[in-house]
Each structure stands twice: as structure tokens, then as C-alpha cells.
Amino acid sequence: MNTSNPPIRHSAKGQQTKAAIVDAALVLATQLGLEGLSIGALADIMRMSKSGVFAHFGSREELQISVVREFHNRFEQEVFFPALRCPRGLPRLRQLFENWVRRTSVEIDSGCIYISGAVEFDDRPGPVRDALAGSVEIWMGALRRAVSQAVDEGHLRSDVDAALLSFEIHGLILALHYEARFLNSDQALPRARRGFERLMQAHLAQAQTV
Amino acid sequence: MNTSNPPIRHSAKGQQTKAAIVDAALVLATQLGLEGLSIGALADIMRMSKSGVFAHFGSREELQISVVREFHNRFEQEVFFPALRCPRGLPRLRQLFENWVRRTSVEIDSGCIYISGAVEFDDRPGPVRDALAGSVEIWMGALRRAVSQAVDEGHLRSDVDAALLSFEIHGLILALHYEARFLNSDQALPRARRGFERLMQAHLAQAQTV
Numbered sequence: 001m002n003t004s005n006p007p008i009r010h011s012a013k014g015q016q017t018k019a020a021i022v023d024a025a026l027v028l029a030t031q032l033g034l035e036g037l038s039i040g041a042l043a044d045i046m047r048m049s050k051s052g053v054f055a056h057f058g059s060r061e062e063l064q065i066s067v068v069r070e071f072h073n074r075f076e077q078e079v080f081f082p083a084l085r086c087p088r089g090l091p092r093l094r095q096l097f098e099n100w101v102r103r104t105s106v107e108i109d110s111g112c113i114y115i116s117g118a119v120e121f122d123d124r125p126g127p128v129r130d131a132l133a134g135s136v137e138i139w140m141g142a143l144r145r146a147v148s149q150a151v152d153e154g155h156l157r158s159d160v161d162a163a164l165l166s167f168e169i170h171g172l173i174l175a176l177h178y179e180a181r182f183l184n185s186d187q188a189l190p191r192a193r194r195g196f197e198r199l200m201q202a203h204l205a206q207a208q209t210v
Numbered sequence: 211m212n213t214s215n216p217p218i219r220h221s222a223k224g225q226q227t228k229a230a231i232v233d234a235a236l237v238l239a240t241q242l243g244l245e246g247l248s249i250g251a252l253a254d255i256m257r258m259s260k261s262g263v264f265a266h267f268g269s270r271e272e273l274q275i276s277v278v279r280e281f282h283n284r285f286e287q288e289v290f291f292p293a294l295r296c297p298r299g300l301p302r303l304r305q306l307f308e309n310w311v312r313r314t315s316v317e318i319d320s321g322c323i324y325i326s327g328a329v330e331f332d333d334r335p336g337p338v339r340d341a342l343a344g345s346v347e348i349w350m351g352a353l354r355r356a357v358s359q360a361v362d363e364g365h366l367r368s369d370v371d372a373a374l375l376s377f378e379i380h381g382l383i384l385a386l387h388y389e390a391r392f393l394n395s396d397q398a399l400p401r402a403r404r405g406f407e408r409l410m411q412a413h414l415a416q417a418q419t420v
Contacts, residue, residue: 118392167401171381182328191377
């Protein structure tokens with residue numbers, strides 16, 4: 001790739017180049033934040049001209065939104081889809097949490113745009129915030145459904161408040177990220193797992209000893 | 211205050227000016243982050259010269275650390291000290307959480323440097339990160355002690371893991387901040403309170419119905 005051969009946007013090659021730019025942008029965004037993304041820095045990394053990078057996105061905002069979408073896709077691939085192979089109910093919910101914990105553990109080194117992005121954009125309305133919040137909402141909705149399914153399957157008690165339990169689970173992940181990444185605690189990971197198991201045990205249907 | 215009367219550092223007047231600069235810097239840091247602080251912007255707000263502001267701190271880093279200390283002091287004043295008026299044990303622990311929740315609710319509009327700062331500095335070692343992490347550690351230590359006292363007083367079960375319970379409580383606060391501030395959820399506040407009460411109920415000593 002060099003500046004004398006500008007990418008053609010709709011060709012297969014153009015799509016490949018765009019995907020490669022988004023990959024590089026995602027690495028940069030997890031390190032520097034979505035607001036740390038610059039077309040110039042990406043052009044350097046990709047050994048392309050700024051206008052070459054710009055041609056694929058049209059604006060920095062569009063680039064940021066593409067990064068959010070890519071992060072969303074990877075999150076689904078790593079956390080959500082593999083859990084669908086587990087039986088509905090508690091086994092799937094446990095696997096969802098375990099996949100989420102594993103991903104968060106990786107992000108203890110690399111950063112997480114759902115967390116850093118929330119801080120960057122919580123007071124900046126606009127399309128990037130909307131893309132990021134929308135992506136998080138989709139995931140939180142999937143988590144709540146997994147909790148509800150565990151109730152429907154008779155694994156968790158029928159009076160479980162799925163939204164409250166999802167909120168508590170979200171809290172464990174946020175505390176894991178905070179205490180492991182910022183406070184360098186090596187106890188955060190076992191605590192998050194024990195916290196989750198305590199939540200499950202507290203809500204098991206009477207007949208269950210899963 | 212104008213630039214023709216540079217503040218004298220060690221006089222009472224100098225101390226007042228320094229405190230006023232830190233106040234303004236704290237407002238700026240909760241909005242823009244600690245890394246968003248600039249001597250220039252502060253000088254504008256204070257109607258002082260840049261060198262006038264600089265004379266009080268010597269470096270931007272020292273200014274950032276002063277802001278962390280001021281945030282710490284206010285956190286103690288609002289969250290920690292008022293709870294000491296409650297009896298040791300569960301009443302004090304409940305009041306600590308309630309004060310923390312109230313403070314977090316205010317910060318849903320203004321931002322919290324313990325949360326935004328963690329994202330800004332989790333990959334930036336140095337004195338500002340150390341000041342911030344040290345301040346959070348002091349608070350987490352106070353929280354763990356309040357939990358342990360509730361065990362010692364016979365309010366919570368003797369097998370309670372104070373560090374784990376503190377981690378779970380921290381998670382509720384982080385989820386409250388995230389879901390209320392970033393996702394604009396009006397349910398986050400009641401969920402955080404219900405989550406805390408569930409944690410307490412799950413750990414009450416048998417004889418307790420506090």
C-alpha cells in the first residue's frame with residue numbers, strides 16, 4: 001500500500017483496506033480512547049496518505065463509529081455467540097459471564113472502549129455517543145434475556161428481577177476492570193467470579209443445585 | 211485579582227488564591243478530566259496571568275495532584291465523616307453507602323475524577339496516577355474497615371469476606387455511575403440501593419433483623 005495507488009472504495013481491495021484501517025484504529029482507540037483517534041496517526045501506521053485514509057470514512061466521526069461497530073462485532077464473537085452453544089438458562093448465563101470476564105481480563109492490559117468511551121462521551125451528545133450507548137444497550141439487553149431465560153427454564157427463582165440482577169452483574173465487571181486495571185489488584189478476578197456465584201446461589205430455584 | 215498584583219505564595223492571601231485556583235481546577239477537571247486541565251484555561255477563569263497561576267504550583271502535574279487532594283478531602287467530608295456519627299457496624303456501613311450513592315448521584319451530572327481519572331491514568335504511571343490510586347485505596351480501606359466493624363459488632367455474619375463485600379459494593383457504585391450517567395437510566399439509582407440491601411440481607415448475622 002502506498003500513496004501513489006489510492007484505494008478504490010467499493011472494490012474488494014478497497015474493502016480490505018478499510019477493514020485494515022478499522023483494525024488499526026481499534027488498537028489505537030483501546031490505547032488512546034476514541035477521542036485519541038486521528039486520521040494522521042492512522043495514515044502513519046497504515047503508510048497511507050491522510051487523504052487515502054479519509055476517502056474510506058469521510059469524517060473522523062464516521063471512523064469512530066466504524067471502530068465502535070467493529071468492537072461490537074468482536075464483543076459478540078467472543079462473549080455472546082460462543083455462549084449460545086451452552087443450553088439455555090443457567091449454563092448459558094454462566095458461560096456469558098465467564099466469556100465476559102475473560103474478555104475483561106484481556107482488556108486489563110489493552111483497555112475497553114465500552115468503559116473508556118463511556119467516560120469520554122458521557123457529556124458529549126452526538127452520533128458517536130449514540131453508537132457506543134446503542135452497542136452497550138444491545139449487550140445489556142442480551143444479558144437480561146439470558147437471565148430471564150434462566151428463570152423461564154426453572155433454574156433461577158420466578159421472582160428474580162432480571163434488570164436488577166443484570167445491573168449487579170454489570171457492577172462486578174466494572175469493579176473487576178477498575179480494581180485490576182487501575183488499582184493493579186490481583187484479587188479482582190477471583191472476587192468477580194465469587195461475586196457472580198454468590199448472586200447465582202442467592203437466586204437459585206429451590207429444586208436447583210446447579 | 212489582577213496581573214499587576216502577583217500573589218505572594220506563603221501569605222494568607224496567597225493561600226486563599228491557591229485554594230481558589232484549586233477550586234476552579236476541580237470544576238474543570240470534573241468536566242474535562244485531569245488531563246484536560248491547563249494552566250492557560252485556569253488563568254483565564256481566574257483572570258490571572260499564566261505565570262501567576264504557575265507560581266502556585268510549579269508544574270501542571272503538581273496542579274493535578276492538588277486537585278486530587280482536594281477531591282479526596284471533599285469526598286471524606288461528604289461521604290466518610292458524616293457516617294462516623296452513626297453507631298459502628300451496620301448503621302454506619304449503611305450510611306457510608308447512602309452518602310456515597312448521594313455523591314455519585316450528584317456526579318451523574320458533574321463527573322467523578324475517581325472514575326474518569328482511572329480511565330485517564332490506568333496506563334500512565336507517575337505521580338498523578340499514584341496520588342489518585344492512593345486516594346481511592348484509602349477510601350476502599352475505610353469501606354473494608356466499616357464492613358469488618360459490622361462483623362465485629364455482630365451485625366454481619368462472622369464468615370463475611372470484607373474485601374469481597376467491599377468489591378461488590380464498589381461494583382454497585384460503578385454500575386450506578388455508568389448506567390445513570392452514560393446510559394441515562396433512571397432506574398440505576400433504585401437498583402444500586404436495592405443491590406446494597408440484598409448484599410446486607412444475604413450477610414446478616416442470624417440474630418439480626420436490622
